[in-house]
Amino acid sequence: MVKAQVKKQDQPEFKQKILNEKSNIEGQFIFSIYKNTNYFYDYELKIGDFSSFTWAFYYQMIKELVQLKDLTVVDAVSVGAYVDTKGDKFKETYNKYGGYETIRRGMKIVEEGNIESYYMELQRYNVVIKLVDLGLPMEKHWDTYSKLSISDLNEVLEGQIAEAFADTQMGDDKVEDLFLDMDGMLKEADEGEAAGLPLESPLMNETQHGLALGNITMMAANSGVGKTFLTTLLHIQSSIRNQEPVLIIANEEERTRYAQALITAYINTHHKDVRFNKSRFIDGNFTKEEWKYLREAAQHFKDTVNSGLVRFVNMSDFSMAKTIRLVKKYARLYDVKYFILDTLKMDNDTGSRVNDSSWLLMQQNMVKLYNTIKASSLNVHIWVTAQMTKTNRRSRYLDQSMIGMSKNITDVVSSLMLTRLLTASEKSADKGIKVYDSHRHRVILDEDKDYMVVFWDKNRQGDTSWQIVLEVDRGLNLIRDIGITQIDNDLE
Known part of the structure; x- marks a missing residue:
């Protein structure tokens, strides 16, 4: 499969590693749809969900082929006819990324029955990238986090955050006078705030x-x-x-x-x-x-x-x-x-x-x-x-x-x-x-x-x-x- 061009903006080494791993998943996901276009409507994604320029381009192609052309089987003739309707800049990019040969090789290699796992992996990497951008120490624990599903990762991180705040929450327990602010309590009751x-x-x-x-x-x-x-x-x-x-x-x-x-x-x-x-x-x-x-x-x-x-x-x-x-x-x-x-x-x-x-x-x-x-x-x-x-x-x-x-x-x-x-x-x-x-x-x-x-x-x-x-x-x-x-x- 063609080497995809991943968005690079002087990214830290760990983030670039994650982007490269995510790019592989993106390619597998997209060519699963090329291989079986029925999957297109099962998984809702936006162009911005893709980190790779290459796979974002091929996703936009299959989106138009399915939605506009009502294409059910992807072959060289139908894709070629579609490309012929496009402008020179599109054709230049299409050829730069390998044209139909990339599609053919991708469909041959991919196992479309695994599309659900590809989709969940894509979602997981999107979350990880957001967490990296927020400054969370994902690299430090990546040996553990990389083995977790998106739901397990959510549970682990949520638990760690809760643990971090546990002592603070306990410190909020106050010993107060039972009849403190009686007037305020009566006013709230009169206004029906408890109802x-x-x-x-x-x-x-x-x-x-x-x-x-x-x-x-x-x-x-x-x-x-x-x-x-x-x-x-x-x-x-x-x-x-x-x-x-x-x-x-x-x-x-x-x-x-x-x-x-x-x-x-x-x-x-x-x-x-x-x-x-x-x-x-x-x-x-x-x-x-x-x-x-x-x-x-x-x-x-x-x-x-x-x-x-x-x-x-x-x-x-x-x-x-x-x-x-x-x-x-x-x-x-x-x-x-x-x-x-x-x-x-x-x-x-x-x-x-x-x-x-x-x-x-x-x-x-x-x-x-x-x-x-x-x-x-x-x-x-x-x-x-x-x-x-x-x-x-x-x-x-x-x-x-x-x-x-x-x-x-x-x-x-x-x-x-x-x-x-x-x-x-x-x-x-x-x-x-x-x-x-x-x-x-x-x-x-x-x-x-x-x-x-x-x-x-x-x-x-x-x-x-x-x-x-x-x-x-x-x-x-x-x-x-x-x-x-x-x-x-x-x-x-």
């Missing part, structure tokens, strides 16, 4: 008293009941209404599903006679009238949701370490105070077999998460959804035992909400549960409608003795407060 973001359900918010910073709120339900449904309507809508930035970390639903849910809720809230069902996003073929309401809703969110207000990341392979890194990054760099993890799972590398050790790891992960978000650390709030065990589907009263090895998970949770749908018998006017509105008047439930009942097993900011009943329409994406009830702690 945090309110929930969109007034009845639930009266019980929960907001999503207070430095805490974890967990929402648990059986699969398909509506964890994401409630998260969207109770939390995300409140973030938008209160202009409070939030980062959604998802591992089950795609970004479009959340957007579609919010659009559906907007249409049916502002046009009660329309009854736009979110299943229409699956069916398609919108009517002229539907397009009218969809465009109105889309424009509303364009006008009210500024860039960065609601961020979203889809975590294809869940790990608590990646979750914590995201929380730290967006809390520190963008001052985000509210986070959503939808849904809590075992780390992907734990394996499919669930045993005592995997539950122990999950407990440790939750402790790590709490230590990250607590008041003495980042002081942010995270809303976590969790799935209840299938063995408790017929339980009338919900508590933390419904999550399985619950003690391993919920110790650090400040508020644990569990929810289920009301059964037909519970909606009966004669023998059903008794629900009372805010004036303590009995509410008769409609047996043809759906209702959810929300239990609090833990609530450090309020009561746990009453349950909240919500009227829900999961097709129209609507919820409405109905009242409070008390369900006996027994089984059907």
Whole structure:
């Protein structure tokens, strides 16, 4: 393969060594795409990600061949035809770097099945170069660092930084008078600074008293009941209404599903006679009238949701370490105070077999998460959804035992909400549960409608003795407060 020209600007010897190593990886990555152009759309890179002028040039070529020429097979004829459309300076550079012979030799040598490892190596070298530019002693420890993956390198360096600050953090612990600045404390309480973001359900918010910073709120339900449904309507809508930035970390639903849910809720809230069902996003073929309401809703969110207000990341392979890194990054760099993890799972590398050790790891992960978000650390709030065990589907009263090895998970949770749908018998006017509105008047439930009942097993900011009943329409994406009830702690 041609000897690539690497950017040289009187670089220190170690950095030049790293640039040369990175150049080899760049060539392997690029010619993997030449060999199989389907890979182009799998890996997002910019010209600036390449340190070698040569490979940046060949990357720009394959980018134009794939995007502009829709080329699926790279051969001498198609590349030659492309080069003929270019100017003299381009042709001069192309010939200088070896022309098609470089491409042919590169495709022959490279193993395109290794493109994922080439890509990760390229990312790792980009990080190392940035760290070198920041003055970190990468050369001193390169024998160790050179063997680490990008994620392992992140863990090692983050651990070293944390260790460096450990004694300083311990030195911040102060012994103070218990009643110091009583007036200031009372003023903060009067201004509601401890309450945090309110929930969109007034009845639930009266019980929960907001999503207070430095805490974890967990929402648990059986699969398909509506964890994401409630998260969207109770939390995300409140973030938008209160202009409070939030980062959604998802591992089950795609970004479009959340957007579609919010659009559906907007249409049916502002046009009660329309009854736009979110299943229409699956069916398609919108009517002229539907397009009218969809465009109105889309424009509303364009006008009210500024860039960065609601961020979203889809975590294809869940790990608590990646979750914590995201929380730290967006809390520190963008001052985000509210986070959503939808849904809590075992780390992907734990394996499919669930045993005592995997539950122990999950407990440790939750402790790590709490230590990250607590008041003495980042002081942010995270809303976590969790799935209840299938063995408790017929339980009338919900508590933390419904999550399985619950003690391993919920110790650090400040508020644990569990929810289920009301059964037909519970909606009966004669023998059903008794629900009372805010004036303590009995509410008769409609047996043809759906209702959810929300239990609090833990609530450090309020009561746990009453349950909240919500009227829900999961097709129209609507919820409405109905009242409070008390369900006996027994089984059907």
